[in-house]
Amino acid sequence: MASTTILVTGASSGIGAALAKVYATRATNLVLWGRDAERLAQTARVCRNLGSAVQTLQFDLRNIGEIAGHIRNFDAEWPIDIAILNAGLGGAASVDHAAECAERSSDVATVNFTASVVGANAVAECMATRGRGHIVLMGSVADTVPLPMAPTYSGSKAGLKMFAESLAIRLEHHGIRVTIVSPGFVDTAMSRQVHAPKPFMISAEDAAAIVKRRLEKRGRRIVLPWPYGILTIAFRWLPGPFRRTVLRAMPRG
């Protein structure tokens, strides 16, 4: 049986680790990227035990200039069929400051937006030579709801959503699909830093299973869990003044 090669960034934790495990079978080669060596090795170990061939890369995505080269090198050895650009950085501002920490906002924008965009463009060129592939970008419901507690996070995810929609149209003639995944709360290290109600929160394992199932159905935008699909549509339809009233009631940090 031919193997499917899947790249997952942010595979050392949370949703990325759960996605790697849910795709780990004898029919898949996994290319797993992460920053924390020990947690990345742990995900790789579980995936190998489930039958996958696994290569890992311990890499800080803020080294933007190296991303395309790493993608091309892995693709030359194991042509990538599905690229899940999942790595991300949360960023809640402190209530004690007017805005966000400038240095932190640079990291959030770089990891969430720039690294994913560079990775997607690099892997798209490789996939285009084969006339097939699937690029999956990890957004958030914050791509639709501008969170006052995390403006850079919301902006980076909204930018990614727009990028995904543009890229999807551009690449359809090359046989490449592009999907944006927009989760609500998922129980991971990132969401555990949020000290506010987390309605409809699901586990990373449930999130990964939903994403895999919906990707197989060729979804272009996957909002999960399902109540957030309804909430984001309702939010978009709210008149501007009501929308701002809802946003003002949200926590600032």
Ligand SMILES: NC(=O)c1ccc[n+]([C@@H]2O[C@H](COP(=O)([O-])OP(=O)(O)OC[C@H]3O[C@@H](n4cnc5c(N)ncnc54)[C@H](OP(=O)(O)O)[C@@H]3O)[C@@H](O)[C@H]2O)c1
């Ligand atoms: N959890 C939620 O409620 C939620 C909701 C909406 C969207 N999301 C999105 O889902 C994705 C995964 O987040 P998560 O919830 O699974 O959070 P997580 O458990 O904190 O995992 C984040 C992953 O991104 C990696 N990462 C962060 N900064 C990096 C950097 N500079 N270089 C390389 N890798 C880096 C982390 O690597 P290390 O751990 O090795 O540093 C980790 O593997 C993110 O894009 C996030 O925005 C999450």
